[in-house]
Each structure stands twice: as structure tokens, then as C-alpha cells.
């Protein structure tokens with residue numbers, strides 16, 4: 001579907017997210033021919049730059065993040081010519097005139113305000129846009145995550161943004177929902193009959209969702225210290241993945257049909273009791289170690305770090321969903337920085353066979369397992385038992401592997417490319433509704449309060465490992481192992 005001409009305003013246009021993700025994504029769509037010739041990208045910050053100086057910054061900071069296979073100098077020059085830079089203080093409406101001057105006043109245009117700034121500015125920016133008459137009927141606003149830092153602040157942001165924009169104009173982004181493998185999970189679940197009868201407590205033993213990163217906090221210490229892994233990854237990305245795995249079939253892929261189902265999952269998450277707070281959560285922080293053979297410092301020794309920081313860089317949780325479909329099926333979620341590998345995957349483990357008709361005992365049968373791999377490459381793996389060739393009847397675990405890049409050989413689209421196109425088309429399905437967001441905060445809120453009250457110093461783990469030993473114990477208590485622990489050496 002062709003895009004209507006637009007003005008895209010990137011608040012925080014010179015920041016880390018814009019340079020690493022948003023600008024490269026817009027460039028890729030421009031290079032693919034998706035952007036109307038007169039579309040503008042207006043980047044905002046307090047720093048005083050001319051358009052030409054900002055293009056120099058783009059060359060230094062955004063250009064290195066563009067895939068070399070996509071890059072061409074001529075199209076990059078054309079793209080840079082669309083980009084304007086406007087210096088203003090987003091908290092001060094009296095400084096907004098230069099933005100009024102570059103925005104085109106045409107009701108037929110789409111106007112998008114993308115707030116890639118700290119979330120503490122979201123409400124203020126929306127009020128200022130309204131005061132300056134810029135939040136028009138044809139406008140949309142994109143809010144980055146994490147939206148707020150707890151339930152109360154998230155509600156306040158929703159309330160204030162809602163005073164300026166209608167819910168249908170608000171795009172709360174979670175870039176994990178734009179990843180190809182997540183879309184493919186929807187296709188797998190609702191485009192095939194094979195899994196649906198098995199996708200329930202009778203046949204599934206447990207689900208593991210892991211987002212492990214090798215990188216540390218990099219230059220984002222200022223932000224990360226106020227956040228930590230629970231707010232940065234668990235409250236949003238991991239819970240959204242859990243929703244896609246656990247939701248009932250939606251009536252259609254229309255925004256509210258999908259979001260209604262995700263909301264039901266979030267509302268069915270078993271609230272943390274005092275015992276669960278003590279037993280079902282592991283909080284960790286990385287120490288010095290080696291990642292990919294390179295020595296890396298402890299979190300507390302990173303640039304701009306507080307040497308006494310208690311911010312968690314790892315969190316693992318055992319969650320349960322109180323519904324007929326999922327009662328009794330544990331969902332183990334974990335995420336961490338500076339871990340052994342860069343890996344994002346969902347592992348659905350099926351129950352063991354009830355009885356062996358072969359000479360082998362049932363315990364020598366590996367339960368079937370479906371792995372949906374999001375990163376580093378997206379793909380699917382199904383573990384089955386098969387007979388080894390030759391005489392006798394000996395069964396062995398085998399893998400059916402589907403590599404999406406290999407199978408489709410089609411150009412890949414980054415999550416931000418897909419989601420930015422959806423914003424420009426007004427397609428809300430992959431964005432969170434206010435009630436969903438609040439339900440997710442409601443579930444993590446007791447954990448935040450518990451950590452505040454208990455002081456709760458995070459457990460140390462060496463960089464380049466899979467997190468604190470307590471994370472293995474968390475799942476081990478149920479007689480299970482994280483997938484990498486169960487794999488043969």
C-alpha cells in the first residue's frame with residue numbers, strides 16, 4: 001500500500017535510538033522506494049545544529065548502522081536532503097516556532113511525532129504540541145518504551161497524552177512485535193492446524209522465553225541506571241512475547257481483536273504472592289568477565305557507573321497464567337546483558353511420551369520441543385525422536401530446521417522498518433493499547449516495590465555466562481533446565 005505524503009518529526013532525532021535504528025530504518029524504506037518524494041523527516045534536539053551540521057552527524061552516527069548491502073551513496077544523499085534539523089527545548093512551548101515553520105499545513109498529509117526522548121518528557125511534549133496547534137486531526141504520536149517507570153507514572157502518561165491525542169492516534173511501540181519471527185509465530189499458530197490442538201496444558205510442559213545480549217549498557221548508563229532489566233526488557237518485550245505465545249486465537253488481525261486477546265493474557269498472569277516474590281524471581285548484575293574472548297568490565301566499572309549501583313542487568317522470572325488453557329504450565333522468562341551469547345528465542349517444550357513400546361525406557365526419549373528463534377537469525381526448530389539407520393530399533397533426537405532467510409530468500413526488513421511503515425499507514429495491530437500497557441505494569445509493580453523495600457542487592461554473575469546460578473536453580477527446582485543447559489556439549 002503506497003504511503004500518503006508525510007512529515008515525520010523525530011523528537012530526540014540526534015539520540016542513540018534515532019541514529020542506530022530509526023534513521024537507518026527510514027533510509028532503508030526510502031531506498032526501497034516506499035517514501036513519497038516530498039516526505040520530510042524533521043529531527044529535534046536542544047543542540048544547535050544547522051541542517052548541514054546535522055547531516056555530518058548522520059554520516060558519523062547513523063551511516064555506520066546501515067546494512068552495506070542496502071547502502072548506496074546517491075540514495076543516501078537523496079535521503080539526507082529530506083532531513084531537516086530543528087533546535088528547540090521540547091519542555092518549553094515558547095521555543096516551538098521553528099517547528100511550526102517547517103511543518104507543512106496540509107490536512108491531506110500524515111503528520112507523525114515520534115517521541116524518542118526520555119519518557120518523562122512525553123506528556124509535556126504532547127501538551128506543548130497541542131498548545132502550539134500542531135497536534136492536528138491527521139497527526140499520530142509514537143511513544144517509545146519503557147512508557148513510565150511504574151504503574152502510576154504509566155497511567156499519568158496515558159492520561160495526559162490522551163488529553164491531546166485519541167487512542168487511535170497513539171502508537172506505543174515495542175519493537176519486538178515488529179520482528180519477523182514474532183510475525184511468523186502468529187503465522188505458525190493461526191495459519192496451521194497442526195499446533196493448535198497441542199497448544200495447551202495437556203500437551204505442553206513449560207515455555208521458556210530468553211532474550212540474552214552480549215552487549216553491556218554502552219553509552220546508555222544515564223538511562224539504564226533509572227531502569228534496569230525488569231523495566232527495560234521484562235515489562236515490555238518479554239511480556240509481549242509471552243502474550244503472542246499464550247493468547248487465544250483473535251477474531252482477526254485487526255488492532256483491537258489482537259490487543260483484546262493480549263490483554264486477557266496479561267490480566268490472567270498470576271499475581272506475585274510474598275512467597276513467589278522470594279522464590280520465583282532472580283535478580284543479577286554482571287561482573288567483569290570475557291565476552292567473545294574479550295575482557296569486559298563489571299557493570300559498576302562501566303563509563304559513568306555508580307560504583308555501588310544495585311541496578312539489575314539480569315532478571316529471570318517464573319510466571320504462571322491462570323486460564324483453562326495454561327493452568328499449571330510454567331513460563332520461565334529471562335533476559336540479561338553481557339551474557340554468554342546473543343540469543344532471543346521462545347522454547348515450547350511438550351510433555352514426555354506416556355509409555356515406551358521400544359526397548360528404550362521412556363526417560364531416554366527427549367520430549368518434543370519447538371524453538372522459535374528471533375535472534376541472531378530467525379527460524380524454527382522442531383525436535384523429534386527418530387530411528388537411527390540400520391539394524392535394531394534405537395531412537396535418537398533429531399532436529400527439523402527452518403531457516404526463514406534461506407527458505408524465502410527475500411529481502412529482510414528490520415523491526416523498526418516494519419513498525420515505522422505501520423505508523424505511516426495508521427495500522428495499530430502491532431502497537432500496545434493503554435490498558436495492555438497498564439496491565440503489564442500492574443503485574444511487575446509488586447516486584448518493583450519488593451525490591452525497593454528489601455534493598456535487594458542483585459546477585460553477581462560473570463560476564464560471558466548465562467547469569468547467576470540461582471537462575472538455573474529457579475527452573476531446576478521444577479526438575480527442568482534452560483535449553484542451553486539441556487543441550488549436549
Ligand SMILES: NC(=O)C1=CN([C@@H]2O[C@H](COP(=O)(O)OP(=O)(O)OC[C@H]3O[C@@H](n4cnc5c(N)ncnc54)[C@H](OP(=O)(O)O)[C@@H]3O)[C@@H](O)[C@H]2O)C=CC1
Nearest residue numbers: 012014015016017045046047089090091116117144145146
Ligand atoms: N537506545 C536504544 O537502544 C533504545 C531506546 N529506547 C527508548 O528511546 C528513547 C530515547 O532513547 P535514547 O535514544 O537511547 O536516548 P538518548 O539520550 O541517546 O537521546 C535522547 C534525545 O532526546 C533529546 N532530548 C532530551 N531532552 C530534550 C529536550 N528537553 N528537548 C529536546 N530534545 C531533548 C536529546 O537531544 P539534545 O541533547 O540535543 O537535547 C537526545 O538526542 C527512550 O525512551 C528509550 O527508553 C527504546 C528502545 C531502545
Ligand SMILES: O=C1O[C@H](COP(=O)(O)O)[C@@H](O)[C@H](O)[C@H]1O
Nearest residue numbers: 145175211213232233237344375
Ligand atoms: O528495548 C531495548 O532493546 C534492546 C535489544 O533489542 P534487540 O532488538 O537488539 O534485541 C536492548 O539492548 C535495550 O537495552 C532495550 O532498551
